Amino acid sequence: MTGQTFSPEFFIVVILLLIAFFLLRRSAKKYSIPKGKEVYDDLGSRGKILRSQKYGLTGKPDMIVRKGRKLIPYEYKSTDASVPREGHIFQMVTYFLILEDLYPEFTIKYGVLKYKNQAFRIDNIDENKRKLLDVVFEMRNSRFEPIRNHNNSGRCFRCSFKENCQQSLIRQHI
Numbered sequence: 001m002t003g004q005t006f007s008p009e010f011f012i013v014v015i016l017l018l019i020a021f022f023l024l025r026r027s028a029k030k031y032s033i034p035k036g037k038e039v040y041d042d043l044g045s046r047g048k049i050l051r052s053q054k055y056g057l058t059g060k061p062d063m064i065v066r067k068g069r070k071l072i073p074y075e076y077k078s079t080d081a082s083v084p085r086e087g088h089i090f091q092m093v094t095y096f097l098i099l100e101d102l103y104p105e106f107t108i109k110y111g112v113l114k115y116k117n118q119a120f121r122i123d124n125i126d127e128n129k130r131k132l133l134d135v136v137f138e139m140r141n142s143r144f145e146p147i148r149n150h151n152n153s154g155r156c157f158r159c160s161f162k163e164n165c166q167q168s169l170i171r172q173h174i
């Protein structure tokens with residue numbers, strides 16, 4: 001009877017795969033990436049723009065992780081923060097609304113907002129969604145306009161309100 005033998009190359013590949021696996025796990029922990037299957041990525045690759053027709057909102061989360069029937073949006077900010085900033089919370093709330101519209105078969109209970117120094121869990125609560133929709137409604141009806149305090153079209157490109165904002169620098173390209 002002959003036993004199966006493995007070539008040295010086989011062991012090298014296994015070792016490299018194990019190293020890659022542990023490096024990925026360490027990096028996921030460092031960046032507070034939720035456990036689960038990564039189903040969308042705008043960090044390592046270029047994610048497509050997610051668009052909700054129902055709410056007229058667009059967004060590009062840095063990542064979406066799927067855990068069973070749950071989706072968890074993830075956003076990374078390269079600055080420090082001791083509390084989550086309001087604008088970033090509403091960016092996350094925008095993702096909640098978009099994902100609920102696009103994937104009604106999934107539940108979205110929370111998202112993870114990761115700053116350089118720490119991470120926050122942002123719960124998907126009705127109050128925040130109502131506040132955001134009020135702002136969108138007012139913008140759409142042109143009674144309220146944000147005063148643009150920058151000249152950076154990249155910021156407008158990433159902004160969730162660009163489809164409703166009269167001052168967007170890239171409105172004509174949408």
Ligand code: SF4
Pocket residue numbers: 146148155156157159160161162165166167168169
């Ligand atoms: S689209 Fe541009 S100007 Fe309008 S709210 Fe967003 S970042 Fe500000």
